[in-house]
Amino acid sequence: MSADEPRWLDDDEQATWLALVSTAVRLPAALDVQLQRDAGISHFEYQILAGLSMSPERKLRMSTLADFVDGSLSRLSHAVKRLEKEGWLYRTADPADGRFTLAVLTDEGWGKVVDAAPGHVAEVRRLVLDPLTKAQQKQLREIGRRINNAIGPDSP
């Protein structure tokens, strides 16, 4: 678009940027590999099941869940249809307001998360937590907070 003095990236900035994109591109892929191999589900599907499993009644509205997993409502709807077919959750209209749909985790779905969680957590430790010092973990929290804030709240 407009080229108002583009201000190119210097070497340090370039290095910072490349390090981050590389992580941003490869981390989700690495999580998918572990979950697909050990549990037969994608990271996105895991997040759906995990989100429901951590909520009060093991149920959430579709739109709340979409925010939680950082995905569009349409993507979520397709994914939930697949998970429903597996018997891990079911959908029902929210009694409080029929415009909302509640996704509810079944006992089978709960079992699935309980099975998958330890392996997933181990992978998170291996890839992210273990390689960093406590100080770096703290730095990463603050850095992440700032970047996520710049990206802004979810719009999908």
Added chain:
Amino acid sequence: MSADEPRWLDDDEQATWLALVSTAVRLPAALDVQLQRDAGISHFEYQILAGLSMSPERKLRMSTLADFVDGSLSRLSHAVKRLEKEGWLYRTADPADGRFTLAVLTDEGWGKVVDAAPGHVAEVRRLVLDPLTKAQQKQLREIGRRINNAIGPDSP
């Protein structure tokens, strides 16, 4: 799978992890939005064109390019076919070894990158560089180096 004392995440670890996944999931999406809007291409396609534009003769072997963009050869092959159809590059067998394919940027492709780059760089500054102090940028380089190292070299 096996549950050898899962060692759950404590609150700080959980916060660190959530901050990072959120960035890893939303940053690529945010880059796609800007590039799609302003240049009509995805971030993946931009990386392909940018990778070629920065290489010595504006040409790279498919496998080298696949490493650079962190994607599978198959994914790259499909994407390059689309870009070739647009006239932004063409493919030719490597004279040095006929098993390799060289992707070569055309003048139109060069023009496309030159047009798209300033807007992309501005977005990178806005989302990542500007919100961080110089010290944090340095911290992020080291943190990224460690995580990327744990993820390992590319296997796709």
Added chain:
DNA sequence: GTCGATTGATTGAACTTTCAACTCAATGCT
């Protein structure tokens, strides 16, 4: 030198995600 194994890349089918159009329930306006 030839034959089998290996390597780089492409292809097509299956699957997933996106996009836009649509449905349905609840609300607001008059």
Added chain:
DNA sequence: AGCATTGAGTTGAAAGTTCAATCAATCGAC
């Protein structure tokens, strides 16, 4: 009450990605 409007979710088709099979060129062992 009657009827447009809004917001949540779904759907189907198009676009993109993955997976497995395949092809073509080179390397290596004999």
